[in-house]
Amino acid sequence: MSDNHSAHGHGTDEAGSAGWMTAAKMLQDTAPITVPEGASAMTIHVEWEPGDPGTPPHRHSGPAFGYVIEGAVRFELEGEPERIVEAGGTFWEPGGDAIHYQDGNALTDAKTTFVVTMLCAPGKPMLELVDEEELARRIHLRAPRPTN
Numbered sequence: 847m848s849d850n851h852s853a854h855g856h857g858t859d860e861a862g863s864a865g866w867m868t869a870a871k872m873l874q875d876t877a878p879i880t881v882p883e884g885a886s887a888m889t890i891h892v893e894w895e896p897g898d899p900g901t902p903p904h905r906h907s908g909p910a911f912g913y914v915i916e917g918a919v920r921f922e923l924e925g926e927p928e929r930i931v932e933a934g935g936t937f938w939e940p941g942g943d944a945i946h947y948q949d950g951n952a953l954t955d956a957k958t959t960f961v962v963t964m965l966c967a968p969g970k971p972m973l974e975l976v977d978e979e980e981l982a983r984r985i986h987l988r989a990p991r992p993t994n
Contacts (some may be wrong), residue, residue: 873913874936882908882971884943889963891947896957900950903976908941908965912949917958922948927989941965943986945976 885908894900900920912919914933916944921937922928924945930952931937940945951958966972 857991869885874911874938876909876911876938879909879940881965882923882966882970884968885965886963886968887963888972889961891961893957893959894951896951897954898951898958900948901946903947903981905943905945905971906939906941906964906973907970910941910962910964912937912948912960912962914958914960917956918952919958919960920923920948920950920952922946922989924984924987925989928992933992945981945987947988958994 894917912931914931914935914937916933918933918939919931920928921931923939924947928948964972
């Protein structure tokens with residue numbers, strides 16, 4: 847192979863195809879992000895049964911980036927209104943002090959699956975649950991709840 851790109855499988859094949867140039871689709875572009883120095887990364891696959899409320903209110907020590915494969919995620923991050931992220935959609939959270947209130951299945955009749963990549967500060971847990979006392983102290987930071 848004559849060029850550096852071809853040596854790594856990034857060139858054209860014998861037929862002249864450059865499919866790699868159109869095979870990728872931008873799903874999420876988030877900036878700025880803060881990555882804790884010395885961070886580790888973890889990607890997990892989550893599958894919620896119908897109506898599962900998901901993880902209790904929590905936070906991550908670093909940013910987290912998710913992609914919904916199937917179903918719909920009820921997503922709520924501190925200071926933002928609750929929203930539904932459907933299959934093919936993405937979500938992210940900055941990590942640090944921000945509380946992630948909801949990540950459960952928004953559907954009552956089908957499962958929901960998603961993948962999330964989380965960056966974690968050294969010596970910190972990947973996920974830390976938030977207790978009721980802290981939730982009460984920070985209630986003013988939560989966006990108004992839907993009325994239904």
